[in-house]
Amino acid sequence: xxxxxxxxxxxxxxxxxxxxxxxxxxxxxxxxxxxxxxxxxxxxxxxxxxxxxxxxxxxxxxxxxxxxxxxxxxxxxxxxxxxxxxxxxxxxxxxxxxxxxxxxxxxxxxxxxxxxxxxxxxxxxxxxxxxxxxxxxxxxxxxxxxxxxxxxxxxxxxxxxxxxxxxxxxxxxxxxxxxxxxxxxxxxxxxxxxxxxxxxxxxxxxxxxxxxxxxxxxxxxxxxxxxxxxxxxxxxxxxxxxxxxxxxxxxxxxxxxxxxxxxxxxxxxxxxxxxxxxxxxxxxxxxxxxxxxxxxxxxxxxxxxxxxxxxxxxxxxxxxxxxxxxxxxx
Amino acid sequence: xxxxxxxxxxxxxxxxxxxxxxxxxxxxxxxxxxxxxxxxxxxxxxxxxxxxxxxxxxxxxxxxxxxxxxxxxxxxxxxxxxxxxxxxxxxxxxxxxxxxxxxxxxxxxxxxxxxxxxxxxxxxxxxxxxxxxxxxxxxxxxxxxxxxxxxxxxxxxxxxxxxxxxxxxxxxxxxxxxxxxxxxxxxxxxxxxxxxxxxxxxxxxxxxxxxxxxxxxxxxxxxxxxxxxxxxxxxxxxxxxxxxxxxxxxxxxxxxxxxxxxxxxxxxxxxxxxxxxxxxxxxxxxxxxxxxxxxxxxxxxxxxxxxxxxxxxxxxxxxxxxxxxxxxxx
Numbered sequence: 232x233x234x235x236x237x238x239x240x241x242x243x244x245x246x247x248x249x250x251x252x253x254x255x256x257x258x259x260x261x262x263x264x265x266x267x268x269x270x271x272x273x274x275x276x277x278x279x280x281x282x283x284x285x286x287x288x289x290x291x292x293x294x295x296x297x298x299x300x301x302x303x304x305x306x307x308x309x310x311x312x313x314x315x316x317x318x319x320x321x322x323x324x325x326x327x328x329x330x331x332x333x334x335x336x337x338x339x340x341x342x343x344x345x346x347x348x349x350x351x352x353x354x355x356x357x358x359x360x361x362x363x364x365x366x367x368x369x370x371x372x373x374x375x376x377x378x379x380x381x382x383x384x385x386x387x388x389x390x391x392x393x394x395x396x397x398x399x400x401x402x403x404x405x406x407x408x409x410x411x412x413x414x415x416x417x418x419x420x421x422x423x424x425x426x427x428x429x430x431x432x433x434x435x436x437x438x439x440x441x442x443x444x445x446x447x448x449x450x451x452x453x454x455x456x457x458x459x460x461x462x463x464x465x466x467x468x469x470x471x472x473x474x475x476x477x478x479x480x481x482x483x484x485x486x487x488x489x490x491x492x493x494x495x496x497x498x499x500x501x502x503x504x505x506x507x508x509x510x511x512x513x514x515x516x517x518x519x520x521x522x523x524x525x526x527x528x529x530x531x532x533x534x535x536x537x538x539x540x541x542x543x544x545x546x547x548x549x550x551x552x553x554x555x556x557x558x559x560x561x
Numbered sequence: 562x563x564x565x566x567x568x569x570x571x572x573x574x575x576x577x578x579x580x581x582x583x584x585x586x587x588x589x590x591x592x593x594x595x596x597x598x599x600x601x602x603x604x605x606x607x608x609x610x611x612x613x614x615x616x617x618x619x620x621x622x623x624x625x626x627x628x629x630x631x632x633x634x635x636x637x638x639x640x641x642x643x644x645x646x647x648x649x650x651x652x653x654x655x656x657x658x659x660x661x662x663x664x665x666x667x668x669x670x671x672x673x674x675x676x677x678x679x680x681x682x683x684x685x686x687x688x689x690x691x692x693x694x695x696x697x698x699x700x701x702x703x704x705x706x707x708x709x710x711x712x713x714x715x716x717x718x719x720x721x722x723x724x725x726x727x728x729x730x731x732x733x734x735x736x737x738x739x740x741x742x743x744x745x746x747x748x749x750x751x752x753x754x755x756x757x758x759x760x761x762x763x764x765x766x767x768x769x770x771x772x773x774x775x776x777x778x779x780x781x782x783x784x785x786x787x788x789x790x791x792x793x794x795x796x797x798x799x800x801x802x803x804x805x806x807x808x809x810x811x812x813x814x815x816x817x818x819x820x821x822x823x824x825x826x827x828x829x830x831x832x833x834x835x836x837x838x839x840x841x842x843x844x845x846x847x848x849x850x851x852x853x854x855x856x857x858x859x860x861x862x863x864x865x866x867x868x869x870x871x872x873x874x875x876x877x878x879x880x881x882x883x884x885x886x887x888x889x890x891x
Contacts, residue, residue, distance in 0.1 A: 513840070
C-alpha cells in the first residue's frame with residue numbers, strides 16, 4: 232500500500248484528497264491497491280494517521296506541530312505531494328520541501344509552479360542524480376495533460392513550437408468584454424465576484440502566471456534555457472472594449488497568447504489577434520495548447536485550465552505514473 | 562538492436578520506413594539503438610536484409626516469394642508492423658498476419674482498422690494470453706494520439722463520452738461546400754482530384770470509415786461491446802449546398818460527427834449542426850476528438866487525421882512504447 236504525504240491543503244489539495252477517497256475502488260483496480268494519505272501538513276499544523284487522514288483534516292486532537300521536512304522524516308512516505316501556494320519570486324517554501332523529499336529518495340509530485348519556475352535545473356538535476364521520480368503536470372495549463380502528452384504521446388515526433396492560452400482568468404475577462412461590450416475594469420470586477428480572479432489580480436492580468444507556465448513548458452518540452460525574465464510579457468489591462476469590438480468586426484478575437492519557438496528561442500506572452508473560430512480561439516475560462524511538431528503538423532488540445540478538481544486530476548495522473556513505474560521496477 | 566518486419570508498403574508503410582531512416586540519430590538517442598527494418602513484405606514479394614532494407618524496397622535481386630507468415634518464421638523479428646490495406650468486411654489478411662505474430666510471441670503494431678473492427682476481442686485476448694504487446698494508435702483519427710492520450714494522460718479520470726470528426730475526407734467536402742457554395746458532387750470531384758477521396762468514395766462519404774474508428778474507440782476507451790453494425794450510420798451524400806448555407810446563416814456548420822456515450826451505449830455517425838467556432842468545428846481535412854471525463858470536463862484535441870506521414874508518426878510512437886517497455890522488462 233502506497234503511503235502519501237500532502238503538503239498544502241488549499242483548493243487543489245482538498246480536491247486531490249477527496250478524489251483519492253471517492254475513487255478508491257477504481258484506483259484499487261488500476262493499481263492493485265488504493266494509495267492512502269497518511270499525512271497532511273498545512274500552515275495550521277500536521278495531521279498524521281496511518282489509517283488514512285480524513286478529508287477535512289480537522290481532527291484537532293490529532294494535530295501536531297511539525298514542519299513539512301519534520302513530517303517527511305517522521306512519516307517517510309512513499310510519495311510526497313507538494314501543493315503549497317506558489318511563490319513566483321522565490322519558489323519557496325515549495326523548493327525546500329521538494330529538495331528535502333528528493334534528498335531522502337522520496338518521489339515528488341507537485342502542482343506548484345514557483346519551485347519549477349525558479350529552480351528547474353536544480354530540482355530536475357537532483358531528482359535525476361537521486362534516481363527519484365519528480366513529476367509536475369499540474370503546474371502548466373491545469374487539467375490539460377500537456378507534459379504527459381509530450382512525453383507519452385509524441386515520442387519520436389519532436390515539438391518545434393508551443394502556442395497557447397495558459398491563463399483562464401484573462402481569457403474569461405476577454406471573453407466577457409467581447410460578449411457584453413464591458414470595459415476591462417467591469418469584466419475584472421465580475422471575474423473577482425465569481426472567484427475567477429484574485430483580489431490582487433496582477434499575477435493573472437499582467438501575464439505573470441502565463442509567463443511562468445510558458446517558461447516551464449519551454450524548458451520541459453523544448454529543452455530551452457528560458458527563465459521567467461526571458462519571456463517578453465504584456466498583460467491585458469490596456470485592452471479596451473473598442474479594440475475588442477473593432478477586432479470582432481474584422482473576424483478576430485483578442486486573446487492573451489503565450490508562444491515559444493524552438494528555432495528562434497523567442498518566448499512571449501501578449502495580447503494577439505486570433506481568427507474567430509480558429510483552434511486557439513477558445514472561450515470563457517478554457518485553456519488551450521497548440522504543439523507544432525516536426526512530422527505531423529500541429530496538435531491543439533483544449534480543456535479546463537484551472538480549478539481545484541481539474542488540477543487534482545493532473546496530480547492524480549502523475550501519481551498513477553509514479554506508482555506504476557515503481558511497481559514495474561520492483 | 563531491434564529488428565522489424567513490415568507487412569504492407571503503401572503510403573503509411575513507405576512513410577514509416579522513411580521516418581525510421583531519416584530520424585535514426587534521434588531514435589538512437591531515445592532508445593539507445595535505432596530500430597532496423599530487416600524485412601518488408603508486400604503484394605509483389607518480400608525483401609529481407611539484415612543490414613536494413615532500403616526505403617524503395619526495390620532491390621529486385623533480393624526479392625523472395627514469401628508470405629507474411631513465412632517471413633515471420635524466417636525472420637523472427639522483434640516487432641511486427643502490420644500496414645496492409647484495410648478490409649472493413651473481413652479484417653483479412655491483417656487478422657491472419659497479426660494472429661501469426663502474436664502466436665509466435667512477437668509484439669504487433671498496426672494502423673489497419675479492419676482486423677480491430679472485426680476481431681477486436683479475439684486479437685486483444687490472444688495478445689493478453691500470450692503476454693505480448695499489441696498496439697494500434699494509427700487505426701483511429703490518424704496522427705491524433707487518441708488511444709495513448711487515454712492510456713497515459715487520463716489514468717484515474719474515466720472517459721464517459723467520445724465525440725469527434727474522424728473522417729478528414731468528409732470534413733474537407735463539407736468545408737469546401739460551405740466556403741465555395743459547391744454542391745456535394747462538385748466538392749467530391751475536387752476532393753478526388755486532390756487525392757483526398759478515393760475513386761469509390763463510399764467508405765468515406767457514407768460514414769463507414771468513421772463508424773469503424775468509432776467502434777474501435779468505443780471498445781478500447783469505453784470498454785463497450787459495440788460492433789460496426791451497432792453504430793447508427795448516416796453519410797453526407799444528402800447534404801445540399803442550401804442546407805449548409807441555411808445552417809451558416811444561423812451560426813452553425815454541418816459536420817459528420819461520430820458520438821458514443823458510455824451511459825446509454827448509443828453510438829452514431831451522422832451529419833450534425835455544430836456551433837461555428839466551437840471546438841468540434843474544425844475545418845478542412847482536420848480530425849478532432851472530444852473526450853468527456855468524469856472529473857475534469859471535456860478535452861478536445863485536433864490535428865491532421867489522415868496522411869501517410871501523419872499516420873506513420875502514430876505507428877512510430879507505438880513502436881517506441883513497445884521497445885521502451887521491453888527494455889524495462891529486461
